[in-house]
Amino acid sequence: MDKPRQRRSSGPRTFDRDEAVEIAMRLFRRYGYEGVSIADLTGAIGIAPPSLYAAFGSKAGLYREALDRYAALPGALEGMAGAETLExxxxxxxxxxxxxxxxxERGCMISTGLVEGAPAQQDLARELRTRRQGLRGRIAAALRRWLSVEDADRLAAYLLAVQQGIAVQARDGADEAELLHIRDEVMIGVAVRHRSPAA
Structure with a gap:
């Protein structure tokens, strides 16, 4: 699908920063950091490059704000709320x-937005690695209700790897039914390896 573009009117234009971050988040989520250019961003937002740099400092600055917005959306951890068993x-x-x-958008900014990057993007790549590690830690903490610390850490690492794979599969066009089959296969393994006691 072609990236959305918006024709800019002549003359200076003020813009809604919140809307600009939302538009950027959607572009970055769909195409990844390196797949979105300054021209893509300014065209979709409807501003000139100097206005973008004045507001956000750089493409990376806008990406960080878009990433914060994305991280605030309902995510996978919310799916664990209220669970009474490990399964x-x-x-x-x-x-x-x-x-x-x-x-x-069919993507995950944290899993697939920027796995590797050019030398100029290493700070951003490290930040995303830190966010992934933090997510793994939060999953492990939730799993400790049913598992030992060691087993929770191992299962959290596995589940994070599955989540990243799901994000890639979705980006490649897998539909919800296909992805739910992956969930089903994981659940078979969990049922065999872990027997959670009644809560």
């Missing part, structure tokens, strides 16, 4: 992850 928690986590990537 419910894992299933809820993966179902929420699937719902979050079968949108029009």
């Amino acid at each position: 419910e928690a894992v299933s809820g986590l993966l179902e929420a992850a699937i719902r979050s990537v079968v949108t029009d």
Whole structure:
């Protein structure tokens, strides 16, 4: 799909910063950091490059604001809320992850937005790695209700890898039914390996 572009009117134009970050988030989510150019951003937002630099400092600055907005959206961890068993928690986590990537943007800024980058983007790549590690830690903390610390950490690492794979599959065009099959296969393994006691 072609990236959306908006014709700019002549003369200076004020813009809504919140709307600009929302537009940027949608572009970055769909195409990744390196897949979105300054021209794409200014065209979609409807401003000139100097206005973008004045407001956000750089493309990376706008990306960070878009990333913060994305991180505030309902995510996979919300799917674990209210779970009474390990199986419910894992299933809820993966179902929420699937719902979050079968949108029009079909991507995850944290999982696939910038895995590797040019030397100039290493700070941003490190920031995303830190966010992924933080997500893994939060998943592990939630799983400790049913598992030992060691087992929770191992399962969290596995589930994060599955989430990243789901995001890539969605970007490649997998639909919700296909992604739910992945969830089902994971659940078989969880049921075999882990027997959670009644809460």
